Each structure stands twice: as C-alpha cells, then as structure tokens.
Amino acid sequence: MHFHKYEKIWLVFGIVALTIFLGVVGVSAFSHDHTPAGGMHTIDPKKVNETAPFDKPGVTQLDDDTYQVAIVAMAFGYTTPEKLRVPAGKEIVFHVTSSDVVHSFTIDNTKVNMMAVPGQITMKSYTFTEPGKYLILCNEYCGTGHHMMFNEIEVY
Amino acid sequence: MAKYNEAPEADLKGTLICVFLVGLVIVVMWVAAYLMYTAR
Amino acid sequence: MIAAQDRKLALSNIGVAYTAFLLGTLCGLLQVFIRNDAIQLPAWLDYYQILTAHGVLLALIFTTFFIFGFFVTGMSKSLGNFGPKVRLVSWIGFWVTVIGTVLATAMIVSGEASVLYTFYAPLKASGWYYVGLALFVVGTWISSFALVSHYMVWRKTNKGQLSPLFAFMTITTIILWLIACLGVVATVLFQYIPWTFGWVDTIDVELSRSLFWYFGHPLVYFWLLPAYMAWYVIVPKLVGTTVFSDSLARLSFVLFILFSIPVGFHHQLTEPGISNFWKFLQVMLTFMVIIPSLMTAFSMFATFETAGRKNGGKGLFGWFTKLPWKDIRFTSIFVAMAFFIPGGAGGIINASFQLNEVVHNTLWVVGHFHITVGTPVAMTFMGLTFWLIPYLTGRKFTKAMQKLGFVQIVTWSVGMLMMSTAQHVLGLLGAPRRTAFSSYNNHASTLEWFDGIISSHVTMAIGGSILFLSAMLLIYIVVMTMFLSPKAVKEKDMVEFPMAESGKASTPKFLENWWIWIGIAFALIFIAYAIPLGDMIQHAPPGAEGLKTW
Incomplete structure (x- = not known):
C-alpha cells in the first residue's frame, strides 16, 4: 500500500486539524463546563x-x-x-x-x-x-x- | 501487467493545492461556527 | 452487455426509484410554498404528512432502489451474469422491498403515519407503517444476500484473487448496511410493533431513539458509498485514466465499515439519558470517519490531475481545463463532488459536541442534508442515470438528451445552491426545521430571521421551484431513455458501462479478509454502545404511552 508523498502531507494536516477541533471542544466542554444539554435523571x-x-x-x-x-x-x-x-x-x-x-x-x-x-x-x-x-x-x-x-x- | 498505481514521482502539485483549499474551507467554516457558539 | 434478465432486474429497481423521486420532489415543491405562506393545503392534507412522504420517498426509497439497480448492473458486469438462484432471490428481495414501500406509503397517504421518516416514539403511527418499514429492510437484506452469494461464487472460482474493485465496494456497502439495520430492526420488532399492536402499553423512548440513530448514521453512509463507488470506479474512466490507487480506495472503504456505525450519539448530543463521556467518545469516533473522506478527496484530485496532464495540461492547473467538461456524465458528478466540500465541512460542525447546540434541529440541518444526500449523492446518481438506463435498455443517449442533461444539472445546482444557502443561514439565525409556516405570533426574532435577501422564504421557494423543474426534466430523460429513445443499432451509438481499470498488483490481500473488518467493527460497536445502552435499559424510566398528535 503506497501513499503518495503529498497524500501523506494532506492526511497529516487533516488529522492534526481534526485533533485540534476535538481538543478545543473537549477542553472547553470538560474543563469549562460547556457541555451540551443532557442529564441522567429519569421520571415517570x-x-x-x-x-x-x-x-x-x-x-x-x-x-x-x-x-x-x-x-x-x-x-x-x-x-x-x-x-x-x-x-x-x-x-x-x-x-x-x-x-x-x-x-x-x-x-x-x-x-x-x-x-x-x-x-x-x-x-x-x-x-x-x-x-x-x-x-x-x-x-x-x-x-x-x-x-x-x-x-x-x-x-x- | 502494467502498473496502474501512481508512481511515487508523479507530479501532483495541483492536487496538493486543491486539497489544501478543501482544508481551508473546513477550517474556516469550523472556526466561524466555533466563534458563533462562544458568542451565544 | 450483461444478460437480459439482469438488465430487467436492474431496470425494475431504477423504475421504482424514479417513481419515488417523482412523488417525493412534488412533495418538496409543496413544502417550500407552504413555508412561504403562498398556498394553504386542503383540510384533508397536512404539511407534516407531505413532509413525511418527502423524506421517506426520497431519502429512503429513491436512494435504496437506485443503489440496488446500480449494484445489480455493476455486479453482473464485473463478476459475470447472475445464476438462476441469485436472480430468483434478487426478485424476491425486490418484491418484498416493494411491498414494504407500498404499505408504508399507503399509511402515510391515509394520514395514519405523519411521524416523519425518523418516526420518533411516542408518536404512534398505524402499526402497519412499521410493518411496512420492516418489510422494506428485510427486502433489502434478501437482495443483499443475493449479491453476496453471487460474489461468493466468484470468489470460489477465482481462489486467492482480489475481487474487482466494483464488487469489493458493493460488498463493503452491503456489510455496512446489514450491520446498521440491526439497530432499526431491533427497535421496530421489539419496541414499536408490540406497542402499536397493543401487546404492550408503553415504550422506552430514549432507547428507541438510540437504536434508531445506531442505524441512522450508517444509513447516510449507505447512500454515500455508492456515490463514492461512482467517484472511484466510474469517474477515472470518464476522464480517461485508471483508478488512482486500488489499495487506498479499498482501504478507505473498509474504514467506513469500522467508523460509520459506532457514532449515532452525535445525533443525540442535546438530549438526556446519555452521559457526556459516551457522547464525547462517539464524537471522537465520528471524527475518525472523516479520514477516509479526506483520502477520497485526494484520490479525486489526483485522478483529475493525472488525466488532465496526460491530455496535455501544463503548469499547476492546466490539467483542469483538459477535463471532459462537455461530457455530462462527468460534469454532473464533478459538480456533485464540489457540493460535498461545504457539505462535509458542515457535517464536522454538526458533530463537534457542544457546537451542535447552535445548529441542532434548525434549518441548517435541512440545508446540510440537501448538500450531502440531496446533491453529492443524488446528483451522482443522476450522472449515473444518464448512461445506466440507456446501457440497460440498449437505447441511444441522443444529443438532445445530452443537452437536456446539462440543463437539468445546471438547474439542480442553481436551485440547490439557493435553497440550501438560505436554509444554512436561516438555521444559524435560529429558524427551526420541520415546521410548517409560522411567524410565532410575529415575534421580533422571527421577523428578523426572514428579513434577509438570502435568508428569506422567497429565496427558499425560488430555489425549490427550480429544483422541481430540474426534477421533472430528469423524469423526462428517464422516461425517454427507458421507453422512447431510438434503439442503438450501430456500434458507436451503444452506451457503455464506463468502468475504469484498477491495478491490483500492489494491493495487500488482507484488505479483502472481511472477517477482520467485521470483527473490528463489532468490537468498536461494543465499546461505543454496550455500557451506555446497558445503563439505559437497566435504569429505564416507566415507559411512555403512544399518542397521535396529528
């Protein structure tokens, strides 16, 4: 399986960008309490x-x-x-x-x-x-x- | 059998620029959405 | 040319697909005018009934039947004509799917199932609606097993060889579909049907939603992968080259089996019953499924550049002008791909955990799937239709039809650009999706949303009207090439199945060891779903009673 040199560059860029996106939302969510609506309580x-x-x-x-x-x-x-x-x-x-x-x-x-x-x-x-x-x-x-x-x- | 796979030295500079334009669209749209989120 | 019986099977599938397309796009036209407050429906017809029909007919029926028509043709072409058993089982699958479709559609038309295609409980449609959907899924399974057994026969007679790329990708898509359907089958069979027929009184809503979305996300990949097949296997032939990389094409497809399923929670980010940990875990897995699409983007541009350079394109972008722009089979798919760039980028935003709060259930989402399934997928299918039907009927794809094809593709693109841009902007402003006309008692915010040039009901309605015009042009082309265009007698008039060559010499054999991929897929599904679904069942609240609120 051969990856063209430019494809490697592109995929590294893509994966880094996606990791940054995840990092930003993850840190903002879990250390600054910016989580979306939710909750685990139930009710009849x-x-x-x-x-x-x-x-x-x-x-x-x-x-x-x-x-x-x-x-x-x-x-x-x-x-x-x-x-x-x-x-x-x-x-x-x-x-x-x-x-x-x-x-x-x-x-x-x-x-x-x-x-x-x-x-x-x-x-x-x-x-x-x-x-x-x-x-x-x-x-x-x-x-x-x-x-x-x-x-x-x-x-x- | 002919080797259909791309030879390593194939000139794909245009491709590289094009995919980076795609990447730019993704990053710009995402950052804009993130800023909208933080502004609310 | 493939066997006449196989052609008949494929044409029947495509025929049902375009019947659904005709009805579904008509519903779409009515919707944009209702939202524009331009028409009012008679009392016996409801906006949400039309919306349900639009979603089911286009997203489910049109796509699925077209996909099977395409698969049957391509599998017969690349692996050889079907044997009598495969053919028989395919026909059984076809008819079961048709019966399911007719049953579900009849329930929608009779007003017993205005629950939209997501049919969220405890909205309670007639039990026959769910039976119809179940038959639909079972029918596709039967058709899938026929294709898989055709493939297995080929594997047996060609031991140790990698299968042709088209067959490999067909099997990938089918494996994805079979695993995905387990969720919707579980909820329909064990939750909805016992509940709607009155065998149990209540339903666990959150569990049914989670099982639905276990199915709902890979469903979109079931639409997308056949479009990707066209991009990988058909497009290189149209531009005059071979598949850029056989091994990377196969690798990207197996990655879809792995990562398109354990991600359904990203449709449920703003709801209760799933902890943030599991939501975020599935967000991370969702980001993994972006990677094979990034690989695909590279392969496509590389295919274009290679072909353009071969045809004398010089410099950085000279190759771009050397592509066969006058060939509607290519141009249509190229535009479809272009739409997927903002479409895919929007999808990343939707899945970005708390960012989802900005867009969840707003018109943005409607805009999003019109520039994913509604254009990249649908317009790729249109691009295939232009040669697939004449190829199957042995008729000509005349000059007049080719010109009309251009008009059709241009109108679809323009209409979609207007409508989906309006929807994206309106959604960001806050306008909700899935609503009939409403100004919320002329609330200031509402008036503000629709005040723009782009963000107005008018832009949406003009876009929708152009789209409908385009849809009718396509129906005309379909009818002509299916029944009326002159038969191709001369060699040069014969329409070919443009299948590109794909060099398998350096493709590793393990890529076609399905048990590896199925095994990893189930492991990932187990990791992503076992604990949160287990908790949901264990800590289930008292169930909800069904309601018919329409």
Whole structure:
C-alpha cells in the first residue's frame, strides 16, 4: 500500500486539524463546563405534574447567584404558571421534561437547545448576558400544532 | 501487467493545492461556527 | 452487455426509484410554498404528512432502489451474469422491498403515519407503517444476500484473487448496511410493533431513539458509498485514466465499515439519558470517519490531475481545463463532488459536541442534508442515470438528451445552491426545521430571521421551484431513455458501462479478509454502545404511552 508523498502531507494536516477541533471542544466542554444539554435523571412520564420540580413549574431562586427553571413541554406548549422572568448575569439551570411526546425547549440566540424526552429530565445551565425578550420554541416535530408551540422568556 | 498505481514521482502539485483549499474551507467554516457558539 | 434478465432486474429497481423521486420532489415543491405562506393545503392534507412522504420517498426509497439497480448492473458486469438462484432471490428481495414501500406509503397517504421518516416514539403511527418499514429492510437484506452469494461464487472460482474493485465496494456497502439495520430492526420488532399492536402499553423512548440513530448514521453512509463507488470506479474512466490507487480506495472503504456505525450519539448530543463521556467518545469516533473522506478527496484530485496532464495540461492547473467538461456524465458528478466540500465541512460542525447546540434541529440541518444526500449523492446518481438506463435498455443517449442533461444539472445546482444557502443561514439565525409556516405570533426574532435577501422564504421557494423543474426534466430523460429513445443499432451509438481499470498488483490481500473488518467493527460497536445502552435499559424510566398528535 503506497501513499503518495503529498497524500501523506494532506492526511497529516487533516488529522492534526481534526485533533485540534476535538481538543478545543473537549477542553472547553470538560474543563469549562460547556457541555451540551443532557442529564441522567429519569421520571415517570405519567406523573410529571406530581414530581418535583415539575409539580411547581417556573422560576425558583436557589441562592444569590443561581436560579432554577422547571419546564414541562407538552403538545403544543410549555407549562409555566406565569410569565418566565430571569435576571441577566446569574446562572440559570433549566430542567425540562415532556409529559407526552418528544419536544425541544430552545431559546433563540442562546446555547439553550434542549431535547425534551418523556421519561427523562434534560438539564442545561446558562447565563444570559443581555436583557431582553427571548423567543422560546419547539424545534422537534411533535404533531399538527408543532409550529404553534412557542413561548417567551424575559431577561431583566 | 502494467502498473496502474501512481508512481511515487508523479507530479501532483495541483492536487496538493486543491486539497489544501478543501482544508481551508473546513477550517474556516469550523472556526466561524466555533466563534458563533462562544458568542451565544 | 450483461444478460437480459439482469438488465430487467436492474431496470425494475431504477423504475421504482424514479417513481419515488417523482412523488417525493412534488412533495418538496409543496413544502417550500407552504413555508412561504403562498398556498394553504386542503383540510384533508397536512404539511407534516407531505413532509413525511418527502423524506421517506426520497431519502429512503429513491436512494435504496437506485443503489440496488446500480449494484445489480455493476455486479453482473464485473463478476459475470447472475445464476438462476441469485436472480430468483434478487426478485424476491425486490418484491418484498416493494411491498414494504407500498404499505408504508399507503399509511402515510391515509394520514395514519405523519411521524416523519425518523418516526420518533411516542408518536404512534398505524402499526402497519412499521410493518411496512420492516418489510422494506428485510427486502433489502434478501437482495443483499443475493449479491453476496453471487460474489461468493466468484470468489470460489477465482481462489486467492482480489475481487474487482466494483464488487469489493458493493460488498463493503452491503456489510455496512446489514450491520446498521440491526439497530432499526431491533427497535421496530421489539419496541414499536408490540406497542402499536397493543401487546404492550408503553415504550422506552430514549432507547428507541438510540437504536434508531445506531442505524441512522450508517444509513447516510449507505447512500454515500455508492456515490463514492461512482467517484472511484466510474469517474477515472470518464476522464480517461485508471483508478488512482486500488489499495487506498479499498482501504478507505473498509474504514467506513469500522467508523460509520459506532457514532449515532452525535445525533443525540442535546438530549438526556446519555452521559457526556459516551457522547464525547462517539464524537471522537465520528471524527475518525472523516479520514477516509479526506483520502477520497485526494484520490479525486489526483485522478483529475493525472488525466488532465496526460491530455496535455501544463503548469499547476492546466490539467483542469483538459477535463471532459462537455461530457455530462462527468460534469454532473464533478459538480456533485464540489457540493460535498461545504457539505462535509458542515457535517464536522454538526458533530463537534457542544457546537451542535447552535445548529441542532434548525434549518441548517435541512440545508446540510440537501448538500450531502440531496446533491453529492443524488446528483451522482443522476450522472449515473444518464448512461445506466440507456446501457440497460440498449437505447441511444441522443444529443438532445445530452443537452437536456446539462440543463437539468445546471438547474439542480442553481436551485440547490439557493435553497440550501438560505436554509444554512436561516438555521444559524435560529429558524427551526420541520415546521410548517409560522411567524410565532410575529415575534421580533422571527421577523428578523426572514428579513434577509438570502435568508428569506422567497429565496427558499425560488430555489425549490427550480429544483422541481430540474426534477421533472430528469423524469423526462428517464422516461425517454427507458421507453422512447431510438434503439442503438450501430456500434458507436451503444452506451457503455464506463468502468475504469484498477491495478491490483500492489494491493495487500488482507484488505479483502472481511472477517477482520467485521470483527473490528463489532468490537468498536461494543465499546461505543454496550455500557451506555446497558445503563439505559437497566435504569429505564416507566415507559411512555403512544399518542397521535396529528
């Protein structure tokens, strides 16, 4: 098996580039906590409304610098008791699940892009820098009203 | 039997430049996406 | 010329492929106009029903039938005519696949299966939809076994020899397909069918998603590898040279068996139930599968440069002008390859772990697969169609058809460039995929997304319309070359199967020792999946009940 000299140069370049990409995302993810949405907690999809924290959906202040937001996604909306309002510059931990089919909880122009899977709890920590009104939408097909499934979060 | 395989001395300078252009597209697009990620 | 019966088999496959293509592209046209708010569907027809049909008919049915038509022709050409048993089993496979297709399509048309081609539970379609999909897969397996046994007969009579490159690559693709389907067969047989027919009440959603994506990623390589086969085996002949390196071509193909399967989690990066460790491990394996594509890029340019220099191209890039640009069989595939450069680069971004959050389930992804499967793969298949059908029917590929072929390829390229660029940009801005027309109550962000010249519904609709025009031109060419073009009687009018010679003299024999590659593939699958799937099953939440939300 013979590799042309230039092919060797090209493959070394390619492999080095890919390794750098992996290194950058890996270090950023695991040592700076920039991991994508996820989580290993499960939940009974039929008992979502009785299970904490989804029995009291909405915003809860945990301590001076941390807020928790619990959201139940369902066809075709998000259960939130009042308007969602969170402060800028504080860590917001989103907890999302679904009480029916698969949805997403996606906040426009942020890194918050979470799948909501029945039986699982998805978590994502995010700190808003800019105050404003952000569009929340579902980007996983969930039925006839999928494109009507949205909400808004206000950052103050 | 004729040797169809590329002889080592074949002139492939144009190929090298072309694949590096492909590499450039990959790197530029990736870096742009990474910057978009960090900006959000 | 291959045996008449083999030609009939190949033509039947290609015929079904283009029937699906006709219906699927029509659905695509409707979609861009609905998203543009230009038309409203009658009450009995739903956007998501059309979207399901578009995905299933084009991504699954068109590709698979075309691939088998291509394989049958090439295997008969390179290994000799099929024996009666191989032929019979191939026909059984063909009909089982057709029955599965018809059943699944009927369920979509009747509105019982608007679950898209990913059919994520607990969206619950009619059980017959899943039975249709299962039959489809089983049918392809039967056809695959026929091709494998044809190959085994050849191996037995040609002991110790490496098989022709086309046959080697066909078998590679089939091995990949058989291993990949295990995931979707497991979830459909053991999860969906018992659940939709009411034998069990609930389904484990996260497990079904993971099994689906175990299949879903190698599925895209099942589309891509036949296109790569055309690039490696057909293109060198068209440009007037031989395969650049037989051994490297084979090496890149076996690397696809190893690394295209244990990577499905990169479609699930933003979901729960899989820990970051396993997600990242599969991200690393995904990056490994980029390497054989980098090798392919080099081989292609080297093929062009070698051929161009042979034809008198001087200097650094003189060879480029010496390529057969007037040959639509070549030009179509060249443009297809060019589309794969941004397509592949976009794929690297998608798989880059947390970077996925920027693009996941946005229109970017739609743009991405239209410049991967929708152009590099589909347009390569178009480039093959131009000679494959006349070769099989013994008809002429007339001057008029060649000209029309150019118009078809140019329109497809322009339409796709417009539509996919719009989709990529809109996706980066945040517009979601898989949605009917919606402005989210005229939310400021939404209005901003669609405000651009490129990032507008109009650009997408114009692109989509041009694509549909192109698709209809192709259907015309297909019908003409299949049924109406004059028969080729003179030698010079006969359309050939352009198969390049490939020097096997320095190709190591172990490349064709399939057990090595299958063994390593399963080892990698075990490493990547055993523990996370085991955990998922062991710590499964109570299951979800099915819903019909459409």
